[in-house]
Amino acid sequence: MSLIEIRKITKTFGGLVALKDIDMTVEAGEIHGLIGPNGAGKTTLFNVLSGNYKASSGSFVFDGQEVIHLRNDERVGLGIVRTFQNIRLFTSMTVLDNVKLGFHRRTSANWLTSILNTEKVRREERFVEEQSLDLLCKLGLQAVAQEEAKNLSYGDQRRLEIARALAMKPRLLLLDEPAAGLNESEVKTLMERIQAIRTMGITVILVEHDMSLLMSVSDQITVLAHGQKIAEGTPQEVQVNPRVIAEYLGKGA
Numbered sequence: 001m002s003l004i005e006i007r008k009i010t011k012t013f014g015g016l017v018a019l020k021d022i023d024m025t026v027e028a029g030e031i032h033g034l035i036g037p038n039g040a041g042k043t044t045l046f047n048v049l050s051g052n053y054k055a056s057s058g059s060f061v062f063d064g065q066e067v068i069h070l071r072n073d074e075r076v077g078l079g080i081v082r083t084f085q086n087i088r089l090f091t092s093m094t095v096l097d098n099v100k101l102g103f104h105r106r107t108s109a110n111w112l113t114s115i116l117n118t119e120k121v122r123r124e125e126r127f128v129e130e131q132s133l134d135l136l137c138k139l140g141l142q143a144v145a146q147e148e149a150k151n152l153s154y155g156d157q158r159r160l161e162i163a164r165a166l167a168m169k170p171r172l173l174l175l176d177e178p179a180a181g182l183n184e185s186e187v188k189t190l191m192e193r194i195q196a197i198r199t200m201g202i203t204v205i206l207v208e209h210d211m212s213l214l215m216s217v218s219d220q221i222t223v224l225a226h227g228q229k230i231a232e233g234t235p236q237e238v239q240v241n242p243r244v245i246a247e248y249l250g251k252g253a
């Protein structure tokens with residue numbers, strides 16, 4: 001059985017059909033690209049997979065378990081984590097604290113034990129701090145750990161968003177346009193980081209307008225247009241698919 005089996009996902013907004021009968025299968029350890037012209041339904045599919053939107057119908061089986069009826073936080077608990085197209089950081093908090101917040105979902109300390117400041121809480125705090133610093137090192141952000149997030153460059157803020165998502169211990173990471181606004185050298189580093197994320201055993205679904213990035217990191221690609229799946233396959237297959245060329249690539253997107 002595949003890690004992710006999406007069947008007949010439909011999402012409507014009033015009379016507008018944003019997604020119609022989407023099927024998608026993603027294997028464990030895969031980097032799966034999701035492309036399509038503006039308004040194709042990519043972000044809507046991410047919102048449905050993360051539980052930010054409720055699907056109108058369809059099924060999402062994650063590691064053998066139907067999760068389509070679960071709330072966003074319940075899915076995070078299972079390891080389904082996303083980043084957003086528009087960065088959502090706590091900008092007045094330090095870089096380190098932003099990452100610690102990601103870990104917070106995994107620690108067992110509740111508010112009572114936190115107030116009591118028990119040895120267990122202190123141990124967990126130390127663990128979270130070490131792990132957070134380790135993640136910041138992996139993403140090349142250790143030098144700015146004590147900076148307020150708002151003082152970071154745009155590229156570093158995007159990296160911090162990924163660090164925070166990794167702190168939530170994802171098994172499936174949904175990356176929504178991680179290259180948006182990055183310069184050429186930042187995109188190259190991002191490409192290496194996405195590959196490194198896979199080596200951590202994390203499966204990635206990637207929405208990205210930067211075609212060269214997407215084509216070079218993806219194992220498989222699903223193409224949406226007007227809320228429907230119009231093609232799927234390897235980057236090589238998708239690039240020569242006549243329907244994809246007509247609907248999307250041919251328009252210089």
Ligand SMILES: Nc1ncnc2c1ncn2[C@@H]1O[C@H](COP(=O)(O)OP(=O)(O)OP(=O)(O)O)[C@@H](O)[C@H]1O
Binds near residue numbers: 016017039040042043
């Ligand atoms: N919350 C919403 N309410 C109403 N319509 C919505 C909502 N979210 C998305 N839509 C509509 O659903 C369709 C798909 O939009 P979506 O944002 O998923 O496309 P996309 O492929 O991510 O586009 P882009 O590349 O521009 O981000 C569009 O027609 C959009 O207007």
